[in-house]
Amino acid sequence: MSKTVPVLIASIVGCIxxxxxxxxxxxxxxxxxxxWFTIVATIAMMLGxxxxxxHHLKNISDREAGWGFSAVTLISFFITIAVGLLKIGVVPESxxxxxxxxxxxxxxEGSGFWWIYQYLFSPIVSTMFALLAFxxxxxxxxxxxxxxxxxxxxxxxxxxxxxxxxxxxxITSLFLPPPAEGMPQHVPIADLTEFIRKTFVTxxxxxxxxxxxxxxxxxxxxxxLGLDRSYLGGDE
Amino acid sequence: xxxxxxxxxxxxxxxxxxxLASAVFSHVFRGSDSSPDWIAGKARPxxxxxxxxxxxxxxxxxPTLSFAEEIPGATKQIAWFDTGKTSFALLTIAICAxxxxxxxxxxxxxxxxxxxxxxxxxxxxAVGRATxxxxxxxxxxxxxxxxxxxxxxxxxxxxxxxxxxxxxxxxLEVPTSRALVMTAAREAVQAAALAAGRPDYYNxxxxxxxxxxxxxxxxxVCGWMYREKPAACFFLGKFFAExxxxxxxxxxxxxxQIAGTAETTQLPFFVAACDYTLLGEELFAASAYLSGxxxxxxxxxxxxxxxxxxxxxxxxxxxxxxxxxxSPRGKSDDGQNLPRRSQWITDTVLKGG
Numbered sequence: 123m124s125k126t127v128p129v130l131i132a133s134i135v136g137c138i139x140x141x142x143x144x145x146x147x148x149x150x151x152x153x154x155x156x157x158w159f160t161i162v163a164t165i166a167m168m169l170g171x172x173x174x175x176x177h178h179l180k181n182i183s184d185r186e187a188g189w190g191f192s193a194v195t196l197i198s199f200f201i202t203i204a205v206g207l208l209k210i211g212v213v214p215e216s217x218x219x220x221x222x223x224x225x226x227x228x229x230x231e232g233s234g235f236w237w238i239y240q241y242l243f244s245p246i247v248s249t250m251f252a253l254l255a256f257x258x259x260x261x262x263x264x265x266x267x268x269x270x271x272x273x274x275x276x277x278x279x280x281x282x283x284x285x286x287x288x289x290x291x292x293i294t295s296l297f298l299p300p301p302a303e304g305m306p307q308h309v310p311i312a313d314l315t316e317f318i319r320k321t322f323v324t325x326x327x328x329x330x331x332x333x334x335x336x337x338x339x340x341x342x343x344x345x346x347l348g349l350d351r352s353y354l355g356g357d358e
Numbered sequence: 359x360x361x362x363x364x365x366x367x368x369x370x371x372x373x374x375x376x377x378l379a380s381a382v383f384s385h386v387f388r389g390s391d392s393s394p395d396w397i398a399g400k401a402r403p404x405x406x407x408x409x410x411x412x413x414x415x416x417x418x419x420x421p422t423l424s425f426a427e428e429i430p431g432a433t434k435q436i437a438w439f440d441t442g443k444t445s446f447a448l449l450t451i452a453i454c455a456x457x458x459x460x461x462x463x464x465x466x467x468x469x470x471x472x473x474x475x476x477x478x479x480x481x482x483x484a485v486g487r488a489t490x491x492x493x494x495x496x497x498x499x500x501x502x503x504x505x506x507x508x509x510x511x512x513x514x515x516x517x518x519x520x521x522x523x524x525x526x527x528x529x530l531e532v533p534t535s536r537a538l539v540m541t542a543a544r545e546a547v548q549a550a551a552l553a554a555g556r557p558d559y560y561n562x563x564x565x566x567x568x569x570x571x572x573x574x575x576x577x578x579v580c581g582w583m584y585r586e587k588p589a590a591c592f593f594l595g596k597f598f599a600e601x602x603x604x605x606x607x608x609x610x611x612x613x614x615q616i617a618g619t620a621e622t623t624q625l626p627f628f629v630a631a632c633d634y635t636l637l638g639e640e641l642f643a644a645s646a647y648l649s650g651x652x653x654x655x656x657x658x659x660x661x662x663x664x665x666x667x668x669x670x671x672x673x674x675x676x677x678x679x680x681x682x683x684x685s686p687r688g689k690s691d692d693g694q695n696l697p698r699r700s701q702w703i704t705d706t707v708l709k710g711g
Contacts, residue, residue: 144439146437147438163538166536166538167570168537169537169541170537173537174567180563188581191581247574250576253603254603257606260606261627261630261631262630264630264631265630327622333661336639337620337643337661338507338642339454339664340457340657341507341645342507343454343458343657344645344646350514350645350646352518352549353513353514353517353546
């Protein structure tokens, strides 16, 4: 019974979503279902916050590897919550508002929460994102080792696309002699890159996407018909 | 269970409808094992098909009838069906019907060949390797919420991985970036531990929430990987830019890595950095493949017919487009350009009606 109700809810709501795609009559019902998801997810957010505190407090208590990071996480968590909830640094935005700090929005420019976001959170996220360039280089280095025919083809294609993203017209004229009179001009690598991206890459991606769409249909049917309940913990 | 044979006592249509609804409910929501005649292949094909159609009818009709009346004056102002999506609806019904037919055939004992998927075959090897090395396993179910089908597919695989890990008594770490996913993952792992006969294996502290923030989550998971050095990493779900961070961190610690996502932009990163990658549809097939249940394997075969239809449409579209370019249709009597021959495929089928 503990699994029956969730499966029933999943099936009915899933069917509403499908039918609403074809029947405008059910659009309000779809909106209701989406609103309910938002409500449930918001409640779960509190559960997540509680779990985060318990998890990191346990890490600190047990002196597990990296417990110092847990301490930093908890301190940051509580400071951010306090600054956001107490609206530290928020001022009334207009004469019409009451002269009380809480009357302004918590994300107001110049407020404590805004400062944390602008000068702490945003730079940290940007730093993380910048690291991606090095990970791409390291992954490409391994992937493009010319160990067999497929890898060689991949390497050549990658080089063409890479050079095609640069100022290739100058590079092409630098390495290749000018074409003989009456012969066609060299194809710029940028054009070749576009050809590869628009033809081969798009074709491959679309093939994968067709497979994904069919996979989604089959998986959805498994869930709607209650054939697969492993995502809820199975039948046990 | 026979909910189509109307007994002589059921002269009241209401009573019959109630009995029918009850039978449908018990069949669908109490598991397929409750219908032994079905599994033994005794049910006639027509009756089996009727059962499935009845289930679908109830699932589609109940919400439609329940919610439609809530709109004031809806019958006059809002159409019951968006006729612009007719062809898309027909295609959807055709594909769903094919998948359901294949499921029924598989249930009645028709054997279907499903090609081996290397990434799924390697899962037990990865868990075994972690057991031998005495190191934990990491499972990341993506960074999106449970409303995404990729996340649900990831959780379905988690169930199988957790069962294997419980049998070997190897720690399984599941950090999540959404609280709802954490709750679902706990349910899945707990049930898997019970199914493996190891209820004591379940430790809810190992399935925890980190943060909704993409890079905060990545920083935490990568930090854990560098500290704990897991022997096997599973990345199955919806991923974005963090895919390469995770895969490279796993590679750096020497873990065997199995990844899968339906995000086509992230697949190249997983292919480059992981040992095995489930490409798109393979992620959705994983749960059915690992379960080994005939009905679920039949669904995979149904997908293949969908692919066949896609191939036919692609070839037809290519031929029509080529015909259009070789011999354009010209103009109508009033001087308007006649539509291209391939227009139905491009405008209706490809753009969803």
